[in-house]
Amino acid sequence: MTDIDHIVRKIAADMAQEQDRGRVADYIPGLACVDPNQFGIAVITADGTIHVAGDGDTLFSIQSISKVFALTIALGKVGDALWHRVGREPSGSAFNSIVQLEQEHGIPRNPFINAGAIVVSDVVLSGHRPREAIGEILRFLRQLAHDDTIFIDDDVARGEQDTGFRNAALVNYMRAFGNIHNPVEEVLGVYFHQCAIAMNCRQLAAAGRFLMMHGRDPVTGHSIVPPTRAKRINALMMMCGHYDGSGEFAFRVGMPGKSGVGGGILTVVPGVASIAVWSPGLNERGNSKIGSLALERLAAATGWSVFNSRG
Structure with a gap:
């Protein structure tokens, strides 16, 4: 059985050591002074278990x-x-x-x-x-x-x-x-x-659960959107969620996701997990550099991907 808590904590520790952290979105005044050395991650699995590491409870602009x-x-x-x-x-x-x-x-x-x-x-x-x-x-x-x-x-x-x-x-x-x-x-x-x-990784992963659960709120059991609509929103996230870096993200991570220039990324593995990462430094496409790397590591360690029979 995969130890998600261990994987999440190891990823947070590894990301803290990364030197090339990208550049914060300094063209937005409220984001220009955010410390790029921060990294947070939260994973909520389908059974409701929450795994948080790093700066996962630090607020950031979801953009x-x-x-x-x-x-x-x-x-x-x-x-x-x-x-x-x-x-x-x-x-x-x-x-x-x-x-x-x-x-x-x-x-x-x-x-x-x-x-x-x-x-x-x-x-x-x-x-x-x-x-x-x-x-x-x-x-x-x-x-x-x-x-x-x-x-x-x-x-x-x-x-x-x-x-x-x-x-x-x-x-x-x-x-x-x-x-x-x-x-x-x-x-x-x-x-x-x-x-x-403003949200933190824990809150953002919680907000994404309805897309993990085929349109249903797993806490109340109520339908937020029909399953077909949830599937289509996830498809748009996969194809378009990282601007002109969406293909690269699909290639490396293989999860529907949406990034923001505040450094956050929300990703979904349907039926499996809702995941939020945050690190404010961006790559040349405007996506979190460390956050993207962390999700690539998470996908490799868990096998979570819409292109993998386990995901």
């Missing part, structure tokens, strides 16, 4: 990992109609690129690049005031993690609003094509605040 949960809400609101406004293909471009939007008439390639996530924010916002839409996303995460202490870091949100010129360009460009229906300032406000949610 683009929030896109998974916003997408889940948006699909609950409009269903497959969402795919008329957002594609389902890997981008092959940087997460904040505007080039494809021009070529593809304002339809983002997938919901996990910034442009696609902004359209998702527009869907979540529709029919609400911005504060209500932001509150809905926060409540959903608290519900999934069964933790009411999860909060939005207002300083990070404010810093993103002050410096988010590329995102402002993206939303205005899509508005010109008719793919944004609400005022651009309100859409950006929702997007920036969802990215500024």
Whole structure:
């Protein structure tokens, strides 16, 4: 029987010794001063056992990992109609690129690049005031993690609003094509605040359990999404969850995952485990350098992979 606790603790110890830790996302003021020497990991298995090591209880900005949960809400609101406004293909471009939007008439390639996530924010916002839409996303995460202490870091949100010129360009460009229906300032406000949610690895792994359990909350037994939708969200995470590094992540790790420039990565092994890692230094693709390495080591040690009969 695999000793998950031993594996998790060994990975944390090994990651502490790694010298090349990447570079923090210094273009976001609230992230620029985060210590890159930190590393946390949390693994929650299907039976509810929790394994935490390193800085797994340290809060960090989840950034683009929030896109998974916003997408889940948006699909609950409009269903497959969402795919008329957002594609389902890997981008092959940087997460904040505007080039494809021009070529593809304002339809983002997938919901996990910034442009696609902004359209998702527009869907979540529709029919609400911005504060209500932001509150809905926060409540959903608290519900999934069964933790009411999860909060939005207002300083990070404010810093993103002050410096988010590329995102402002993206939303205005899509508005010109008719793919944004609400005022651009309100859409950006929702997007920036969802990215500024602060969580730790333990909370994030808990929030991802419904995707591990085929759409069901393992604590209450209630359905969060139908199994087919959970499968499709996992498929999008596998194909698009690491921007133009998604293929490399699938090759090395083999788990559906979503990264954020705060250094976090949420991964799911359906029916087996929900996993969160965090280390703030990023590689050249904008994904956690140490976090990606840790997940590669975890997959090798456990055999957890959607491409492995044990996973």
